[in-house]
Amino acid sequence: MQIATWNVNSIRMRLGHIQQWLEKNPVDVLCLQETKVMDEQFPQDAFPGYTCAIAGQKSYNGVAILSKIKPTAISVGFAPILGAEVIGDLDVQKRLIHIQIQSIEIINVYVPNGQSIGSEKYEYKLCWLRALYQYLSHFTSLKLPVCVCGDWNIAPTDLDIYNPENKQDHIMASPPERQAFEDFLSLNFQDSLRRFSQESEQFTWWDYRAGSFRRNHGWRIDHILISSWLHSRAKNCWIDREPRGWEQPSDHTPVILELDIENIAILLN
Amino acid sequence: MQIATWNVNSIRMRLGHIQQWLEKNPVDVLCLQETKVMDEQFPQDAFPGYTCAIAGQKSYNGVAILSKIKPTAISVGFAPILGAEVIGDLDVQKRLIHIQIQSIEIINVYVPNGQSIGSEKYEYKLCWLRALYQYLSHFTSLKLPVCVCGDWNIAPTDLDIYNPENKQDHIMASPPERQAFEDFLSLNFQDSLRRFSQESEQFTWWDYRAGSFRRNHGWRIDHILISSWLHSRAKNCWIDREPRGWEQPSDHTPVILELDIENIAILLN
DNA sequence: GCTCGTCTCG
DNA sequence: CGAGACGAGC
Numbered sequence: 001m002q003i004a005t006w007n008v009n010s011i012r013m014r015l016g017h018i019q020q021w022l023e024k025n026p027v028d029v030l031c032l033q034e035t036k037v038m039d040e041q042f043p044q045d046a047f048p049g050y051t052c053a054i055a056g057q058k059s060y061n062g063v064a065i066l067s068k069i070k071p072t073a074i075s076v077g078f079a080p081i082l083g084a085e086v087i088g089d090l091d092v093q094k095r096l097i098h099i100q101i102q103s104i105e106i107i108n109v110y111v112p113n114g115q116s117i118g119s120e121k122y123e124y125k126l127c128w129l130r131a132l133y134q135y136l137s138h139f140t141s142l143k144l145p146v147c148v149c150g151d152w153n154i155a156p157t158d159l160d161i162y163n164p165e166n167k168q169d170h171i172m173a174s175p176p177e178r179q180a181f182e183d184f185l186s187l188n189f190q191d192s193l194r195r196f197s198q199e200s201e202q203f204t205w206w207d208y209r210a211g212s213f214r215r216n217h218g219w220r221i222d223h224i225l226i227s228s229w230l231h232s233r234a235k236n237c238w239i240d241r242e243p244r245g246w247e248q249p250s251d252h253t254p255v256i257l258e259l260d261i262e263n264i265a266i267l268l269n
Numbered sequence: 270m271q272i273a274t275w276n277v278n279s280i281r282m283r284l285g286h287i288q289q290w291l292e293k294n295p296v297d298v299l300c301l302q303e304t305k306v307m308d309e310q311f312p313q314d315a316f317p318g319y320t321c322a323i324a325g326q327k328s329y330n331g332v333a334i335l336s337k338i339k340p341t342a343i344s345v346g347f348a349p350i351l352g353a354e355v356i357g358d359l360d361v362q363k364r365l366i367h368i369q370i371q372s373i374e375i376i377n378v379y380v381p382n383g384q385s386i387g388s389e390k391y392e393y394k395l396c397w398l399r400a401l402y403q404y405l406s407h408f409t410s411l412k413l414p415v416c417v418c419g420d421w422n423i424a425p426t427d428l429d430i431y432n433p434e435n436k437q438d439h440i441m442a443s444p445p446e447r448q449a450f451e452d453f454l455s456l457n458f459q460d461s462l463r464r465f466s467q468e469s470e471q472f473t474w475w476d477y478r479a480g481s482f483r484r485n486h487g488w489r490i491d492h493i494l495i496s497s498w499l500h501s502r503a504k505n506c507w508i509d510r511e512p513r514g515w516e517q518p519s520d521h522t523p524v525i526l527e528l529d530i531e532n533i534a535i536l537l538n
Numbered sequence: 539g540c541t542c543g544t545c546t547c548g
Numbered sequence: 549c550g551a552g553a554c555g556a557g558c
Binding site: 009034059060113115121153171207208251 | 556557558
């Protein structure tokens, strides 16, 4: 069973790329971020064989999960777990969607970017990450098998940046952000790529500006985290750089996790 | 010798179409309107074999003439003939360019649209047309061979509109605009298409809106006018509808005039 | 750089 | 409907 994550930076602009990629990479689950469309305009019919769970908004953000198996449950935002009173406005921006398939909880996140250290958006990012911690604690305390995919906008270590010196004041690399990422791992989540490789330059995002991709000035900020039940069942995890080189690409490229679990989709279909 | 006119509605967006069209229609002179780029950004190198005479501005308007023969003279706007004091601000918008090749004066115009009868822009259009009358009088009084190509934003008669009834209050069909067009003919210019055909539905422009092209709700507003020396040398004039049917087309399509004059370009090259 | 919304123009 | 400008966000 394969689960992938990809920040597509507009599903409308990237529809062709997504279809092309799925053709060659028929993953069972594809988590998308930055769809940037309202639910009414999401191209649900453009992915034959997949069911779409969507949570969109106009212009910014928006997440979706395509899955071959029809989910047994879908929920959007923190509220269903943490309660609407507790999370305040944190669900206004559509950044989290959750589905359950095959008794696995799949959570797709688009963590706020944070703009710059100390900005109002930075505080929002840290606040949102604290809510995510509470949210994920709920699942881990129940010992459920959880897979958290997404654009985390955090490079966990200096191995994950093209030029790590003097980046501690840079958004996505500041100590508070990295601490927040560490906190998730302390819930017994594993960063699945690092289960299989300790190499540097395993980037998932290259800024559109300044020829970053050509010069390989990238960051690893898209991650798939897995809870303990899935650790031993993780077979491989890798980054597919190819789509970043296509014409008019997203600035992110997909990460794929392969699990040693039979795909019941095939059995069911 | 062939001379064509085409309002391309952005040379940047239409570059491929223009190149494709020139491949099949290697006219000697191509007059373009609504290039919508400043001179620095005009893709001069994109037309091998052609010299570019350009007069552009940001966002709106902009005219250019591509010619196989290098012009012996180029001028922009009314001022070189009428004097800067006389024409006031009429040259701020880039709507007129003139070249001389083979002792023929080629004038390329993008007549203001006029928006709606009685509006300020309508007055500007009529004012601009009066200036054009003075401008052309200069050439005709000298008995020079003149070819005036362009988007005139005037349908000369009811033959030139898809549904002529009740269009006398419509921009491009109002009596004052038609009178202005008549005035040019009284300078002994001929509307070269009408030299060869009196048929209706010889349209050159179809609004992007309301499926106008599909329903053939068009207008003939792009014209090539020729002064008396050229009348007998005009061999044919026609409209090429094809580019209007291409993907992401301009809303206008080219008009081509064939003159029975040897193309010295071939002799010179 | 690239995509979005909103605006103006035709 | 389809151009371009402009400003936001990342």
